[in-house]
Amino acid sequence: MRGTGEWPGVGHNRGMPTPPDHAVLYPDVAAAGSLAAALRAAAEGCPGTAPAISSGSDPLLHATVASGLPHRQPLEVRAWVHGRRWSIRGTGPFENLALVDGRTDDLAAVARVAKAWHDGADLDDIALAASFVHLTGRFEIPHLDxxxxxxxxxxxxxxxxxxxxxxxxxxxxxxxxxxxxxxxxxxxxxxxxxxxxxxxxxxxxxxxxxxxxxxxxxxxxxxxxxxxxxxxxxxxxxxxxxxxxxxxxxxxxxxxxxxxxx
Structure with missing residues (x-):
């Protein structure tokens, strides 16, 4: 049990309402071709935009952004399937436990956080990049003590x-x-x-x-x-x-x- 809430999946359970078509729910993402491309577009004008890579199976719903720090896993960005919203999760390399997480309906804010994660900003500074970011309390431990x-x-x-x-x-x-x-x-x-x-x-x-x-x-x-x-x-x-x-x-x-x- 960790974090601020649900970590959204890309499927749906039997008995739940059928989710809207992804292209209808995220027309801007569909127009860009992928969530990774939409993140880059949302960060236009921001020098050194973080490179994002979309999932091959769910390009509209899932993207990752690598970090320049070796002790950080790529930041995961996922889109919700029943409503227009994105969730982020950033972990260390060993335990796969979240250092940061959060959810928002502001893709530009997600792009700012992705850049801060990529650039190796301190966790406190990542939280300052967007108000939706939640710090879990864990701190980074590069040498796995x-x-x-x-x-x-x-x-x-x-x-x-x-x-x-x-x-x-x-x-x-x-x-x-x-x-x-x-x-x-x-x-x-x-x-x-x-x-x-x-x-x-x-x-x-x-x-x-x-x-x-x-x-x-x-x-x-x-x-x-x-x-x-x-x-x-x-x-x-x-x-x-x-x-x-x-x-x-x-x-x-x-x-x-x-x-x-x-």
């Missing part, structure tokens, strides 16, 4: 919890903050599954799960379990700090530092 990757993921998780708009956002955020404040848990690589906080001895993409699961409940309590199936067999607690203390108590002894997951 596992400790830094772990710290980056904790920062992203805290950012995500702060950005949530669910009714139980405060309960979930309190759990994330309490877990981060506990040194033995903070030293582990965090990840979530179905809103359950879990820990690993290795980074993404090859996780090595260790220790209990922590979850915030809709009634404001906090549960600790040995597995997601047994989600509260280690106790249910009134405060996040009690739950975190119980989780830390049930960690195996002698855990080493986090290593790269491959």
């Amino acid at each position: 596992p400790a830094r990757l772990t710290a980056s993921e904790w920062q992203a998780m805290r950012q995500e919890a702060a950005d949530m708009d669910y009714t139980w956002q405060e309960t979930y955020q309190a759990l994330i903050e309490a877990a981060h404040a506990e040194p033995t848990l903070r030293a582990l690589y965090p990840f979530t599954s179905h809103w359950t906080l879990r820990f690993s001895l290795t980074t993404q993409p090859g996780l090595t799960v260790v220790g209990p699961c922590l979850s915030a409940r809709s009634d404001g309590t906090y549960a600790v379990g040995t597995t997601m199936a047994a989600d509260q067999d280690l106790g249910r607690f009134a405060t996040p700090h009690e739950a975190v203390a119980a989780a830390a108590h049930h960690l195996p002894s002698g855990l080493g530092p986090v290593t790269l997951g491959t």
Whole structure:
């Protein structure tokens, strides 16, 4: 669970309304011949326009923009199929986790962000290029230091919890903050599954799960379990700090530092 919202697909599910014809929804893109060409046209007058490459299978809906920095994957730009809108997603090279994302109906704004990504602008400066850009909280780590990757993921998780708009956002955020404040848990690589906080001895993409699961409940309590199936067999607690203390108590002894997951 990451990011500001849906990452649009190019198909549609059975039972959903048939999406409009792409050329009807995006006549300017169709006239340009591809999303990549439309991005270049939208950036006309901007020196050093970023080169964009369209997908061979969906040229009106998908384009990528390479970065001059070796530790960035190409920025992905996708068009929605049920309404006129574009989404962006920029990742690092190792974990395929988003550094930036966002969605907008302004193609010129997408072109500005694409150029900033291509030119190697700092993440904060990319966010300044267009108001729709969302920084996930992760920071760039060119040399893939596992400790830094772990710290980056904790920062992203805290950012995500702060950005949530669910009714139980405060309960979930309190759990994330309490877990981060506990040194033995903070030293582990965090990840979530179905809103359950879990820990690993290795980074993404090859996780090595260790220790209990922590979850915030809709009634404001906090549960600790040995597995997601047994989600509260280690106790249910009134405060996040009690739950975190119980989780830390049930960690195996002698855990080493986090290593790269491959």
